[in-house]
Amino acid sequence: MPALLVEIGVEDLPAEEAADIAQSFRENLLSGLREARLSFGKARLFWTLRRFSLLLEDLAERQEDAVEEVRGPAVSVGLDPQGNPTPAAEGFLRRYGAGPADLVRKRVGEKEYLFLRLRRPGRPAEEILKEIIPQAVRLIPCSKFMRWDGGMPFLRPIRWVVAILGDKIIPLELAGVSAGRKTFGHRFFGRSLALAKPEEYVAKMKEVRVIVDPEERAGILREAIRAVEEEYGAKAALSEDLWTMILGQTEWPNPVVGRIPREFLGLPEPVVVAALREEGKFVPFTRAGEIAEVFLGFAEGEGNPEVIRRGYERVVGIRLRDAMDFFAQDRRRTLESRVPELKGIVYEARLGTVWDRVERIRALCRALARELSLPQDLLDRAAFLCKADLLTVMVREFPELEGVMGGIYARLDGERPEVAAAISEHVRPRGKGDELPQTPLGIALSLADKLDGVIGPICVGEVPTGSRDPYGVRRRGSAIVRLILEKGLRLQLFRVIEEVRPAYPGTEPAETVKKFLWERLRSALEERGISYDVAEAVLFEMDGDFLGVWERAQALQALVGRKELSDLALAFSRVRNITRGHEIQGFDPGLFQEEAENALWQAYLEAKERVERALAQHQPAQALEALLGLKSPIDRYFDDVLVMCEDQKLRENRLGFLLALSRLFLRVADLSRLVVPT
Amino acid sequence: MKTFQDLILALHDFWRREGCAIVEPYDLEKGAGTFNPATFFGVLGPRPWRVAYVEPSRRPADGRYGENPIRFGLHHQYQVILKPPPADIQDLYLRSLEAIGLNLREHDVKFSHDDWESPTLGAWGVGWQIWLDGMEITQFTYFQQMGGVDLDPVSVELTYGLERIALFLQGVDSAFDLRWAGWLTYGELFRERERQFSVYHFEKASVERARTMFDFHEAEARECLSLGLVYPAYDHTLRCSHLFNTLDARGALATAERESYIARVRALARACAEVYLAEVVRAGAFG
Numbered sequence: 001m002p003a004l005l006v007e008i009g010v011e012d013l014p015a016e017e018a019a020d021i022a023q024s025f026r027e028n029l030l031s032g033l034r035e036a037r038l039s040f041g042k043a044r045l046f047w048t049l050r051r052f053s054l055l056l057e058d059l060a061e062r063q064e065d066a067v068e069e070v071r072g073p074a075v076s077v078g079l080d081p082q083g084n085p086t087p088a089a090e091g092f093l094r095r096y097g098a099g100p101a102d103l104v105r106k107r108v109g110e111k112e113y114l115f116l117r118l119r120r121p122g123r124p125a126e127e128i129l130k131e132i133i134p135q136a137v138r139l140i141p142c143s144k145f146m147r148w149d150g151g152m153p154f155l156r157p158i159r160w161v162v163a164i165l166g167d168k169i170i171p172l173e174l175a176g177v178s179a180g181r182k183t184f185g186h187r188f189f190g191r192s193l194a195l196a197k198p199e200e201y202v203a204k205m206k207e208v209r210v211i212v213d214p215e216e217r218a219g220i221l222r223e224a225i226r227a228v229e230e231e232y233g234a235k236a237a238l239s240e241d242l243w244t245m246i247l248g249q250t251e252w253p254n255p256v257v258g259r260i261p262r263e264f265l266g267l268p269e270p271v272v273v274a275a276l277r278e279e280g281k282f283v284p285f286t287r288a289g290e291i292a293e294v295f296l297g298f299a300e301g302e303g304n305p306e307v308i309r310r311g312y313e314r315v316v317g318i319r320l321r322d323a324m325d326f327f328a329q330d331r332r333r334t335l336e337s338r339v340p341e342l343k344g345i346v347y348e349a350r351l352g353t354v355w356d357r358v359e360r361i362r363a364l365c366r367a368l369a370r371e372l373s374l375p376q377d378l379l380d381r382a383a384f385l386c387k388a389d390l391l392t393v394m395v396r397e398f399p400e401l402e403g404v405m406g407g408i409y410a411r412l413d414g415e416r417p418e419v420a421a422a423i424s425e426h427v428r429p430r431g432k433g434d435e436l437p438q439t440p441l442g443i444a445l446s447l448a449d450k451l452d453g454v455i456g457p458i459c460v461g462e463v464p465t466g467s468r469d470p471y472g473v474r475r476r477g478s479a480i481v482r483l484i485l486e487k488g489l490r491l492q493l494f495r496v497i498e499e500v501r502p503a504y505p506g507t508e509p510a511e512t513v514k515k516f517l518w519e520r521l522r523s524a525l526e527e528r529g530i531s532y533d534v535a536e537a538v539l540f541e542m543d544g545d546f547l548g549v550w551e552r553a554q555a556l557q558a559l560v561g562r563k564e565l566s567d568l569a570l571a572f573s574r575v576r577n578i579t580r581g582h583e584i585q586g587f588d589p590g591l592f593q594e595e596a597e598n599a600l601w602q603a604y605l606e607a608k609e610r611v612e613r614a615l616a617q618h619q620p621a622q623a624l625e626a627l628l629g630l631k632s633p634i635d636r637y638f639d640d641v642l643v644m645c646e647d648q649k650l651r652e653n654r655l656g657f658l659l660a661l662s663r664l665f666l667r668v669a670d671l672s673r674l675v676v677p678t
Numbered sequence: 679m680k681t682f683q684d685l686i687l688a689l690h691d692f693w694r695r696e697g698c699a700i701v702e703p704y705d706l707e708k709g710a711g712t713f714n715p716a717t718f719f720g721v722l723g724p725r726p727w728r729v730a731y732v733e734p735s736r737r738p739a740d741g742r743y744g745e746n747p748i749r750f751g752l753h754h755q756y757q758v759i760l761k762p763p764p765a766d767i768q769d770l771y772l773r774s775l776e777a778i779g780l781n782l783r784e785h786d787v788k789f790s791h792d793d794w795e796s797p798t799l800g801a802w803g804v805g806w807q808i809w810l811d812g813m814e815i816t817q818f819t820y821f822q823q824m825g826g827v828d829l830d831p832v833s834v835e836l837t838y839g840l841e842r843i844a845l846f847l848q849g850v851d852s853a854f855d856l857r858w859a860g861w862l863t864y865g866e867l868f869r870e871r872e873r874q875f876s877v878y879h880f881e882k883a884s885v886e887r888a889r890t891m892f893d894f895h896e897a898e899a900r901e902c903l904s905l906g907l908v909y910p911a912y913d914h915t916l917r918c919s920h921l922f923n924t925l926d927a928r929g930a931l932a933t934a935e936r937e938s939y940i941a942r943v944r945a946l947a948r949a950c951a952e953v954y955l956a957e958v959v960r961a962g963a964f965g
Contacts, residue, residue, distance in 0.1 A: 011768055012806060014791030049789075144793065146804045146820055147832055149762065156804070157820075159765065187772070188783050249788055256786070279790060281812055297812060299786035308786045311811020314851060318748050318813075325742070344932035353934075391933075 001060060002166030004040075005198030006133055007053035007183055008174070009160035015049055015248025015280060016241070017143055019214065021155060022047035024140045026054055032132035037064045038125055046202070046212035048251040051183075053212060055198055059165065063122030070096065072114040075105055079114070089114055126165060130172040133163060137174055151176045160184065167197050185210050186252050189301045209301065210251045218247055224255035224296060225283060234285035234292035237273045240433065245280020246298050253298040256305050258282075258312040260293050264320035267291075267327065268408050274398040275319045282316065326393040334413045335388040335406060342387055348471075350460040350505055354387050357452060361386065363500050364448035371491035374444055382422035382445050385410055389423075403427030429479050436486060447483050450476040455497065458513050459506035477520035484546045485524060490618075493517065494544030518542050521549065530557050533675040540670040548618070555620040556669050564628050569671040571634040572662075576672040578643055579658045587656030591649070596633070596640035601657070603633040608664055615667060623668050630661075680779050680847045682858040685840060686732055689756050692777040693730035696770065698758060701731045706913060707920040710735050711757030711837055712796060715912060720759055721824050721833040722951055723959040727761040732840070736920065738879035738927035744865075744872035747852035751875045752868070754840040761833035763820065771808075771818060771836055779847055786811050794819040798919050798943040800826035800951070803835070815842050825951020826944075879927040888928070892921040892939070899946050908953045915946040 006029070013021060026045045033040055033056075041058030072078055078089035085093065085100050093099060098116050106115045138152060145153035152175045163170040163179035172179045181195045185208020193208050195201060205212045211220075221243075225236045246253075264272065272291040276284040285292040295316065299308050342355040351357065365383045369376040389395045389406030398405075407424020411417065418441050425442030426449050428434055437446045457463075457471040464474045483489060494514050501510040518539070525535045530553045538553045559565040592598050610626035643654045665671060680688070690700050704714040711717060711733030720727045733755045741751030764770060768789070775782060789806040794817060796802070805819035817837040821829055841853040841864070848856055854865030899914035922939045925931050931939060 012789035012791070016791070144804060146822060147830075148820055149765075149831070157765075188787065249790070279807075281809075297786075299811075300788050301783075301786070303786050304784045307784050308811050311785070311813060311846075314845075315812040317851075318746075321746060322749070325746070341932060344934045346934060346937075 001041075001058040003198040004056040004059045004129070005053065005162060005164050005195065005201050007046075007051050007160075007162035007201075008137060008158060009051050009162070009184060010154075010158050011050070011156045013049045013156055013248075014143075015245045017155065018047055018049045018052070018248045019244070021140055021142070022052035025052050025136055028136035028139045029054055029132065032136055033059075033128075036128045036132060037066065037122065038128055039064070047214060048210060048212060048217075049248055050187075050251060051210075051212070053162070053201070055201055059125055062124050063128060065122050066120045068118045068120055069106075070116045070118060071108070072103075072116060075112040075114060078103075092116070126168070126170055129163070129165065129170050133170070133172055133179075134174045149176065162195060164195060164198055184208075186301055188303075189252065211253075212251075214247060217250070217253055220253050220255075221246055221298065224253075224298070227255075228257060228283075228285060228294060228296050232285060232287070232292055232294050234287040234294065236296075237277070237284045237286050239277065240431070242277050242280055242283065246283065249280060250298050250300040252301050254300075254302060254305070256297050256299050256308050256312060258295050258297065258309050258316060260291070260295060260320070261313070261317055262293070264317070264324070265291060265293060267320065267323055270401060270404045270408070271323050271327065271394065271398070272320065274401050275323050276316065277400075278319065278398065282312070322397070323394070326397055330392040330394055330405075330409060331412065335385050335409045335415075336413065338388040338391045339384060341391050345390065348456070348460075351456045352505075354390060357456070358384065358387050360452050360456070360500065360503050361445075361448045363503050364451050364496065365444060367496040367499050368444045368448055368491070371496060372440070372444055372489060374440055378416060378419055379422070379441050379444055381415070382419045382426070382441055383448065385415070385419070386423050386426050386445060386449070429482065431475070432478070436483060443483060443487050443489070447480060447489070450479045450483070451496070451500075454480065454517070455500065455504055455513050458516060459501070459504040459508045461506060461508060463508070463512060463516065473516075474520070477517055478524065480517060481520045481524040481546060485528075485550050488547060490545065490547050492544040493546055494542070496544075514542060514544075517546075521546055525550065525553050530554070531560060533673055534560060534669075536673040537669040537671060540673060541666070548615075548620075551618060552620040552669055555624050558621065559624060560674075564631065565671075566674070566676040568628055568631045569674040569676050571631050572665050573672040574638055575634060575658050575662050575665070576670075579655055579662055582655050582659065584652050584656040584659055587653045587660065589657075591653045592657075593650070594641045596637045597654070597657075600630075600633040600637045600661070603630055604657075604661055604664065611664060611667060620668060627665060627668060634661075679857065680844075681860060682840065682844050682856055682864060685778055685844055685847060686756065688778045689774065689838065690730065692774045693728075693758055696728070698728040698730040698760075701729050703731060703733050704916075706916045707736045708733070708916055709737050709919065709923055710796075711755040712799065712801070712835065713916055713919065714757065715909070717757065717759050717835065718799070718824065718912065718947075718950075719954055719958075721761055721821055721829055721835075722827060722955055724830070725959075726831075727759060727833070730756070730758045733757050736923070738875070738923050741872060741876035741879055741927070743876040744854070744869040747854065748841065748845070750841070750853070750868070750872055751879065752872070756836075756838040756840050758836040758838075759833050760836075762831035763834035767834050768818075771816070774836075775810075778843065780810070780843075789818070792817065797940050798922070798947065799824065800944045800948045803832075805834075810843075810846060813842055813845075815839055815846075825954075826948040827951050827955065879924060880929075883924055883928050885925065885928055885930040888921050888924050888930075892918055892925070895921065896942060896946065899950075903946075903949050903953055906953060906957050908950055908958060911946070911953070912950045915943065915950055918946060919943050 022045055030043060039060045040056045044055045046053045072092040073088045078086055080086055096116055102116055104115050105112050142155035147153050148157040158175040158177055161174050161177050161179040162181060162183050163172055164181055169180055182192055183195060184192050190208030193204060195204060202212055211217050229236060269291045273284045276282040276295050283296040285294055297312050342358060343353050345354040347354045347357045362380055362383045365379045369379045392405060394405050395402050403426055404424050407420045410420040410423050421439045422441035422445045425437035426445040428437050428446060437443045453476040454473050457473050462471050497513050498510045522535055522539055534553055534556050538549050543549055589601050592601060607626045607630050611623045614622035645651050694700055701716050714733055716729045720729060734752055735755050736752045738751050740749050742749045788809040790809050792807040793804045801824045803819035803821040807814040808816040808818055819835045821833045821835055844856050850856060854869050856864040858864050858867055895914040895917040899911045902911035922943055
């Protein structure tokens with residue numbers, strides 16, 4: 001079966017989006033093929049900023065044939081009493097060019113109908129591809145659509161299309177461009193090229209100085225970075241964004257190492273790192289927390305490395321000189337003196353200015369200082385100053401330095417070191433993989449910052465739904481959960497939320513915020529390897545002590561697969577089922593009659609003491625251990641005692657006791673929600 | 679050696695051959711060549727349009743007292759408008775770099791994503807900064823909107839940073855060392871001017887009088903618009919824009935107020951675009 005190559009040639013895509021565009025093209029095209037019942041073998045995706053291409057092995061030459069059933073008249077209408085077709089059925093047959101022998105009967109609901117089974121022969125692959133290739137491009141979700149000549153809108157102009165099946169061109173049109181076999185190599189070091197067949201794509205493109213395989217380019221990048229690290233004993237200060245940019249910027253990457261002029265090495269390390277990384281230009285390196293004197297750039301193609309290095313060093317010098325100017329300019333004023341000007345920056349129309357936001361963060365910090373036993377005055381000072389760096393030139397020019405710059409300026413202003421550290425840490429984590437703050441004040445301030453970013457939008461009705469989350473509420477929610485779980489923060493989160501809710505506008509109640517965060521906790525548990533049913537068992541009731549929930553989930557997860565646990569879960573399910581719907585407070589052990597009742601009562605008392613002690617010491621594994629001891633007494637109880645007896649007083653006393661027993665279990669987990677092997 | 683003026687003449691020559699009308703800088707202060715009426719009005723409406731010109735562009739906040747090798751309160755843009763753009767526009771642009779004497783096979787040339795937006799003009803487009811060995815030497819934009827109006831056909835705007843390109847051509851590190859003509863340096867022409875304007879814009883400009891002038895020109899622009907006098911209205915809009923830049927450089931505007939000044943200029947620019955399309959283009963009185 002033939003191979004297929006499709007390459008869409010474009011004017012340079014944004015480096016940060018090129019990979020996503022290619023990926024979505026692949027998904028669209030493959031799902032188009034599946035829908036069209038065209039089978040294929042291995043699929044390989046390639047991209048650079050000037051092209052995205054899919055190479056498919058063993059594409060079926062035709063669609064599989066399909067059988068389609070068409071419904072005709074009801075049997076009572078279509079056949080006469082002798083079973084011969086009536087004129088109604090004949091008309092139906094004529095319409096599809098079929099004979100009476102092709103008719104079948106089938107019941108639909110109450111009635112029987114005549115059906116025709118039609119074989120639809122598969123169409124040739126070429127015909128299908130003519131439709132689904134353009135469609136696969138049209139359906140790519142671009143961050144922004146542009147027009148260039150009145151044709152279809154796309155992220156950047158489409159300038160050529162290669163579409164070859166076997167050795168034949170698929171005659172299709174896309175954005176006013178006719179597909180062919182002509183592609184273009186590197187802009188300066190390649191040439192145009194006619195591809196004879198799909199299989200030669202990768203090798204032929206290399207001849208014209210294009211590495212179409214992103215993995216191969218990534219290898220070159222990694223190797224060059226490693227070489228610099230080794231030679232200079234330094235570590236590359238990469239970020240996810242920077243990596244995406246350098247991987248997306250070149251078709252034929254060539255590493256060029258430059259040096260930072262000595263006069264700039266005195267700038268704070270984060271400033272130099274930000275200036276080099278800006279727009280994905282250069283890879284900075286650090287050595288023992290200080291900026292190293294080298295940087296690395298990747299030139300597009302095979303230009304003169306000496307010329308390029310001089311150019312790189314000049315542009316780095318210009319930007320670092322700027323940074324020195326910004327630094328000097330910012331240092332003319334203290335951070336504190338800028339705070340009132342935050343009243344001039346609108347944070348969000350409904351949520352007021354950044355000043356308002358700072359006031360709310362301070363309120364959150366008051367509650368958190370109490371919950372976490374932190375020095376209230378220092379935390380408040382850090383909260384008060386934490387957004388002031390938004391008004392500095394440095395942060396305006398290098399937005400990634402938000403917070404970090406505040407910390408640096410605060411230290412130079414003579415603020416307490418722990419206050420400065422909290423300011424610099426409070427913006428973390430910026431994304432999923434980012435480091436968390438380390439200092440206690442930094443952790444609390446970050447938590448307050450993220451909480452404000454969740455409570456505010458939700459209160460004014462911006463609850464994230466599906467893929468819509470314009471305020472990044474979900475990301476912040478995950479950061480809150482991460483901070484609590486990974487930093488081991490023991491606090492009543494819901495109490496904090498209820499306390500600060502009056503400081504927020506909008507009509508959504510605190511309950512909505514709590515529910516939202518509870519769901520973030522559920523995702524966090526599942527991401528951390530807690531199975532679905534264990535999560536259910538600890539999340540059955542909302543609880544503001546997220547850390548406690550997480551600890552109970554881990555303790556329970558550790559027992560999953562052990563027979564004692566499933567036995568206990570079954571025993572508890574009996575307790576849970578029989579007491580369901582009853583609300584009886586209190587019972588009198590003096591009314592117990594059976595020996596099994598007294599035995600369970602004794603076991604309960606003992607377990608209760610152990611569970612309470614274990615939970616008070618945050619040792620849920622020990623609490624579970626104590627509950628395991630109740631399994632046999634419970635089983636015996638249900639064997640010997642008739643709970644639902646005639647005598648109402650006795651019955652209610654027994655139910656009352658079982659409810660108390662149930663409540664004891666529920667302080668650890670609702671084991672009846674565990675999936676137990678049968 | 680290619681002097682600064684040689685560079686300008688080479689670009690003129692290249693774009694003249696590509697069918698551009700070589701027009702002159704506009705005689706009012708402006709932040710970029712985009713504000714020249716040859717661009718602002720030229721890209722509106724259906725008529726094909728190709729122009730090229732040098733535009734001395736004033737950005738008071740970018741002034742550095744003549745002490746920074748590559749930042750100035752006034753720099754020189756070379757502006758090209760191609761409406762509609764040809765399909766080989768990227769190659770055409772690169773050929774223009776070869777034509778001014780850059781051997782691109784020696785260098786690292788990248789088209790780096792940079793979508794352009796002018797909040798004061800109510801304009802946006804998508805495109806790139808072109809990096810030559812890491813330095814931005816051109817802004818390349820497919821205009822999508824101008825004055826709040828969707829463009830059809832779209833235009834490509836090429837804005838070359840002449841000082842930066844000249845650094846490469848003359849192999850120097852500071853623009854002030856560039857030769858403008860064989861006997862005259864860029865520094866001799868502009869350094870003192872840069873210093874004085876930095877002193878003026880950062881330290882001395884009267885905030886009160888600048889605000890008053892802004893209000894005055896805004897009112898005048900409104901008056902002209904109501905009379906259908908779109909070109910005079912546009913001139914007053916340009917003056918407002920420059921006065922806003924002055925106030926901004928002077929540090930006189932708090933964030934919220936800054937936004938409101940931008941909105942006032944944008945409203946004028948939008949009104950100019952609308953009046954132009956309604957009265958000038960429709961009446962066939964173009965130009």
